[in-house]
Amino acid sequence: xxxxVLILGxxxxxxxxxxxxxxRNTAQLLEKGGVERGAEHYxxxxxxxxxxxxGLWILAWDRPPNLAWLAVYGVLExxxxxxLATLGPRWTTRIIVVPGETLVRKGPYRFISHPNYAVxxxxxxxxxxxxxxxxxxxxxxxxxxxxxxxxxxxxxxxFAEAGSQPAA
Numbered sequence: 683x684x685x686x687v688l689i690l691g692x693x694x695x696x697x698x699x700x701x702x703x704x705x706r707n708t709a710q711l712l713e714k715g716g717v718e719r720g721a722e723h724y725x726x727x728x729x730x731x732x733x734x735x736x737g738l739w740i741l742a743w744d745r746p747p748n749l750a751w752l753a754v755y756g757v758l759e760x761x762x763x764x765x766l767a768t769l770g771p772r773w774t775t776r777i778i779v780v781p782g783e784t785l786v787r788k789g790p791y792r793f794i795s796h797p798n799y800a801v802x803x804x805x806x807x808x809x810x811x812x813x814x815x816x817x818x819x820x821x822x823x824x825x826x827x828x829x830x831x832x833x834x835x836x837x838x839x840x841f842a843e844a845g846s847q848p849a850a
Contacts, residue, residue: 683744686813689752690739693809696759697735700766704775711772716780719843720836724776727829734806734822742813751812758804765790765798773798777837779844796837799830 712718766773768789790797806826810819 683746685747686745687743689747689812690735690743694735694739697731701775703766704773707771707774708776708778711774711778711780714780716778717844718776718778719840720777720833723829723832723836727775727833730822730825730829734826737818737822738809738813738815741815741818742810745813745815747812748814751808755805755808755812758801758808761790761797762801762805765801769798777833777840779840781844785841796834799834802826803830 708718768791769786772783772786785791794800803823803826807819807823810816810822
């Protein structure tokens with residue numbers, strides 16, 4: 683039980699910390715002339731993630747964690763760090779297009795177009811599995827897939843409209 687609360691506490695602190703960084707980065711990108719796109723689906727995305735985490739607190743706080751799944755989640759967090767470090771001040775939870783900037787094509791972006799979303803897909807599925815919540819993992823994975831479908835379409839349209847090209 684103590685380990686479960688610790689895990690959920692760390693994930694919650696991480697997410698809240700990321701929101702602080704995202705807010706700062708968003709403000710800086712907007713100051714550089716950035717324009718937000720896809721804002722209409724942003725509350726849906728935030729609501730989904732908040733519901734996912736709140737539900738885990740309700741259902742998992744007293745469940746013993748599966749250490750193998752926890753190790754998988756740890757690997758996902760290392761990948762998350764790689765993505766955030768690669769994007770640096772360009773990382774945000776919103777879609778902000780700064781005219782004239784090129785798309786990032788280094789780090790994990792050399793291998794796939796949306797590594798951050800790939801990590802999120804893994805996190806949404808794996809953290810519930812740490813606590814033996816298979817049905818929860820499936821339900822939230824399906825909900826997340828529907829939000830990501832909207833999100834990725836909006837992001838790709840925004841970058842295409844801005845004429846953003848991959849960096850050399």
